[in-house]
Amino acid sequence: MHIEKDLVAAAATPLVLGILADGDLHGYAILKRVGELSDGRLQWTDGMLYPLLHRLERNGWVSARWDAESGRKRKHYTLTATGREALADRQAQWDVVADALRQVWSNLQSPGTTEAWA
Amino acid sequence: MSEVHAGLEEQIDRWRTWVLRRPAITPDDAAELEDNLRGRVDDLRAGGLDDDEAFLVAVRRMGNLDDVSREFAREHSERLWKQLVLVPDVPSDAARRWRDLGVLIALALCAGGAVKALLAFGDDEGFALNVGFAVLPFLAAYFAWSRRLPGRVVGALVGLAAVLAVTVNLYPFVGSPDDDVATTLVLVAVHLPVLLWLLLGVAYAGGLWRDHARRMDFVRFTGELVVYFALIAMGGGVLVALLFATFGVVDVDVQPFVSGWLMPFAVPGAFFVTAWLVEAKQAVVENIAPVLTRVFTPLTLLLLVAVLVALLTGGQLDAVDRTLLILMDAILLLVLGLLLYSISARDPLAPGTAFDWLQLALVVTAFAVNVVALVAMVTRIADAGWTANKTAALGLDAVLLVHLVGTGWLLWRFLRKGGTFDAVERWQTRYLPVYAAWAAVVVLVFPPAFAFA
Numbered sequence: 344m345h346i347e348k349d350l351v352a353a354a355a356t357p358l359v360l361g362i363l364a365d366g367d368l369h370g371y372a373i374l375k376r377v378g379e380l381s382d383g384r385l386q387w388t389d390g391m392l393y394p395l396l397h398r399l400e401r402n403g404w405v406s407a408r409w410d411a412e413s414g415r416k417r418k419h420y421t422l423t424a425t426g427r428e429a430l431a432d433r434q435a436q437w438d439v440v441a442d443a444l445r446q447v448w449s450n451l452q453s454p455g456t457t458e459a460w461a
Numbered sequence: 462m463s464e465v466h467a468g469l470e471e472q473i474d475r476w477r478t479w480v481l482r483r484p485a486i487t488p489d490d491a492a493e494l495e496d497n498l499r500g501r502v503d504d505l506r507a508g509g510l511d512d513d514e515a516f517l518v519a520v521r522r523m524g525n526l527d528d529v530s531r532e533f534a535r536e537h538s539e540r541l542w543k544q545l546v547l548v549p550d551v552p553s554d555a556a557r558r559w560r561d562l563g564v565l566i567a568l569a570l571c572a573g574g575a576v577k578a579l580l581a582f583g584d585d586e587g588f589a590l591n592v593g594f595a596v597l598p599f600l601a602a603y604f605a606w607s608r609r610l611p612g613r614v615v616g617a618l619v620g621l622a623a624v625l626a627v628t629v630n631l632y633p634f635v636g637s638p639d640d641d642v643a644t645t646l647v648l649v650a651v652h653l654p655v656l657l658w659l660l661l662g663v664a665y666a667g668g669l670w671r672d673h674a675r676r677m678d679f680v681r682f683t684g685e686l687v688v689y690f691a692l693i694a695m696g697g698g699v700l701v702a703l704l705f706a707t708f709g710v711v712d713v714d715v716q717p718f719v720s721g722w723l724m725p726f727a728v729p730g731a732f733f734v735t736a737w738l739v740e741a742k743q744a745v746v747e748n749i750a751p752v753l754t755r756v757f758t759p760l761t762l763l764l765l766v767a768v769l770v771a772l773l774t775g776g777q778l779d780a781v782d783r784t785l786l787i788l789m790d791a792i793l794l795l796v797l798g799l800l801l802y803s804i805s806a807r808d809p810l811a812p813g814t815a816f817d818w819l820q821l822a823l824v825v826t827a828f829a830v831n832v833v834a835l836v837a838m839v840t841r842i843a844d845a846g847w848t849a850n851k852t853a854a855l856g857l858d859a860v861l862l863v864h865l866v867g868t869g870w871l872l873w874r875f876l877r878k879g880g881t882f883d884a885v886e887r888w889q890t891r892y893l894p895v896y897a898a899w900a901a902v903v904v905l906v907f908p909p910a911f912a913f914a
Contacts, residue, residue, distance in 0.1 A: 370493060371500035388524030389497050393490060394532040401536070401809050403881035418493050 344384050357433040363422040404429050469512040485534035558741050568599040569733035573726035589650040593657045594626050596729050601664040608667035632908045644849045645908040656900040676890035681805040685739040693731045754803035765826040772833045786854035789834050793861035796827040809882040824869035849911040860899050864892050
């Protein structure tokens, strides 16, 4: 299934923050987790994750450190306390959106209501 | 095993070189992307693809490198601070630069003509009030052209500049008997260029003057312009000195030519060429900014410590007058200039270093010097009355001090891990309109408030 670009972009920040809330990860592991969570239906361009992570770092929402694992340099990201607050804030926003959409969908599914309007 | 994957390693090497060619991507970013690529390749191979197939799919999953690089550049605008040349989306980039230079030189000639006309038809006072209006609109016109400024922004800028021009020229300044130029006229002449410069910033930002990144770009532009202009002016000075010396030998007086024609065109011309250089060659400039701040920050700190010691021990502070106030303003301006200059060239993601502590020390010392001087002066000013000069100097001091204290506080929070460097940066750009407001007050309110004297 193709998911619209704007929607993917809007979901990216809360998704990354939420995934990091479970523990520190490096970039590719975050991408894999996104794949698992969406059964592979939510596909990101891999390269686009990193500018996003750097923006979250600049906002102070995540912190990063370099580790050398089996000779390979790897950057790990950790959610900070401010990041946790931002995540809670995003969650509240998405709850509102999801709730409104749920009502729209249920209206669509009961055609009786539409006729009643006519 | 490594024998088997030699081909793959070679492909990854080539890919890394290709990625690193993008100016917006640093080696660290490339290492991060490479880690991703390798992870993806390993997973695809485990899924049954051979090396070549896995590499191709992994590279495709990485996305269009132009797009990724543009995204990096947007996020790290300090690496390459002009959005327009981030990614060469126009192949004839070099051609465009030359066309830009042509337009700028034409505009510089117009500015030179305006300055010349001003010198020919106006007196000294008229020149001091209007020289900003003779030069800056042409630079603004260049930005409006190169950034395709929306019509309503152009209209607003032209309107504001016209209102300012008409107002200051209609003000009936009266010189005092002993000193024939009105103080408020001098104040207006000093503050007006600041106000016009910040209006120019709106054009520089392409009308998006509320945007933090654009404002930071303008700060960088200003800093680099000052440094480049100083360099070019020094070179020009050497040439003019040689000109005088050589023509002196053959007994030809070049003075009328130099002051009548060369200077009115050369100074605005140098200014415009500098603007073009800063726009086009910023990669060179970026290397200068950190070096200059690293040299001058410790030196300025030493100067300030010496001043503080002098003020606290030997200084006769009851003899202070507006000269000391203006000196304090100059010191604060220098410290803030240094801070802004180094902040604008710094990678906001880099952790705090010894140099950041040095800057904090600079802020604290400048603050201490200022407080000592102000405490000594405020009572005396209250006794002697509020002249236009003292009020302007004290007001500027207050504006600068608030800026400095805010910077110091945020820098302290950043160094103590309580805040981000981003917050320090944002404070700088958020504060810029305060300067415009203060300059507007001095230009528009001071003359009537002090009876145009």
